[in-house]
Amino acid sequence: MxxxxxxxxxxxxxxxxxxxxxxxxxxxxxGEMSGLKSFVLSHLERHGPSTPTEMANHTRxxxxxxxxxxxxxxxxxxxxxxxxxxxxxQVLITMSEAGAAALAVEMRSRDEFLAAKMEQLTPAERxxxxxxxxxxxxxxxGEG
Amino acid sequence: MxxxxxxxxxxxxxxxxxxxxxxxxxxxxxGEMSGLKSFVLSHLERHGPSTPTEMANHTRxxxxxxxxxxxxxxxxxxxxxxxxxxxxxQVLITMSEAGAAALAVEMRSRDEFLAAKMEQLTPAERxxxxxxxxxxxxxxxGEG
DNA sequence: TATTGTTATACTCTATAACTATA
DNA sequence: TATAGTTATAGAGTATAACAATA
Numbered sequence: 001m002x003x004x005x006x007x008x009x010x011x012x013x014x015x016x017x018x019x020x021x022x023x024x025x026x027x028x029x030x031g032e033m034s035g036l037k038s039f040v041l042s043h044l045e046r047h048g049p050s051t052p053t054e055m056a057n058h059t060r061x062x063x064x065x066x067x068x069x070x071x072x073x074x075x076x077x078x079x080x081x082x083x084x085x086x087x088x089x090q091v092l093i094t095m096s097e098a099g100a101a102a103l104a105v106e107m108r109s110r111d112e113f114l115a116a117k118m119e120q121l122t123p124a125e126r127x128x129x130x131x132x133x134x135x136x137x138x139x140x141x142g143e144g
Numbered sequence: 145m146x147x148x149x150x151x152x153x154x155x156x157x158x159x160x161x162x163x164x165x166x167x168x169x170x171x172x173x174x175g176e177m178s179g180l181k182s183f184v185l186s187h188l189e190r191h192g193p194s195t196p197t198e199m200a201n202h203t204r205x206x207x208x209x210x211x212x213x214x215x216x217x218x219x220x221x222x223x224x225x226x227x228x229x230x231x232x233x234q235v236l237i238t239m240s241e242a243g244a245a246a247l248a249v250e251m252r253s254r255d256e257f258l259a260a261k262m263e264q265l266t267p268a269e270r271x272x273x274x275x276x277x278x279x280x281x282x283x284x285x286g287e288g
Numbered sequence: 289t290a291t292t293g294t295t296a297t298a299c300t301c302t303a304t305a306a307c308t309a310t311a
Numbered sequence: 312t313a314t315a316g317t318t319a320t321a322g323a324g325t326a327t328a329a330c331a332a333t334a
Contacts, residue, residue, distance in 0.1 A: 016280030
């Protein structure tokens with residue numbers, strides 16, 4: 001594989017990702033939950049109770065930004081805060097039932113938006129795109 | 145195709161897109177050009193001289209936001225402004241040579257970031273991802 | 289000293305509204 | 312009156328720095 005060929009493939013992928021993700025961010029939400037809030041709740045759903053630092057490291061956000069939205073999620077009753085039993089510096093964030101319900105509504109809205117877009121494709125193309133989704137997630141999680 | 149299957153595929157795709165696009169936005173840039181500026185220059189590269197309203201409609205941004213970055217791009221010498229010959233209300237934006245050069249550097253940086261990520265994949269997987277890139281662009285451009 | 293979390297602040301992008309100039 | 316573009320302003324996200332409390 002020629003390096004230039006690889007960069008050319010990357011360019012094609014980047015264009016598709018940037019354009020489609022812009023639509024997802026702008027138009028696929030319910031309007032009731034900001035992007036960063038849904039990121040926090042998604043993390044809690046996938047990884048269980050977590051500290052702000054753990055979430056910041058995993059999502060490549062800053063603890064400072066999370067600290068603010070965690071305050072708001074707390075006021076909305078979508079999360080619970082507990083002090084760590086053995087380390088008084090740490091705060092353990094847990095999702096409440098209301099938080100899980102709000103997250104489900106939000107994610108459903110985004111998925112239905114994208115599903116409507118995908119109806120333009122053939123079944124084979126949709127299957128290819130789903131496989132690509134797994135690949136994108138895999139390389140996003142990677143170290144580099 | 146069951147509707148729930150489609151939504152499930154959409155969920156897989158959404159997760160991959162949102163995670164990878166976050167990395168691209170956060171870490172794949174040179175640090176010398178903001179996201180919206182590169183969007184404006186990209187549009188000019190692909191579509192030639194355009195008015196702010198045309199760019200706003202095509203990229204689903206607000207003219208007000210474009211007006212601000214167009215001011216800054218103008219001060220940086222990356223674009224040129226011309227008044228429309230037959231309609232004094234319109235302003236035609238053209239990319240300067242410096243703008244084209246700055247855009248090339250920026251896009252190269254992003255593509256190399258993504259290319260490095262894609263090196264984790266097999267050649268077949270990279271080919272699949274490139275095909276998916278074209279599909280994502282196609283459904284992003286669609287009406288819905 | 290180092291780590292965890294918080295508050296403060298600046299810049300960017302999104303979104304709405306108000307304004308000017310031209311058609 | 313309608314359209315094109317601008318300026319003003321508020322909310323959300325990213326980033327750096329400074330701080331308090333705990334280890």
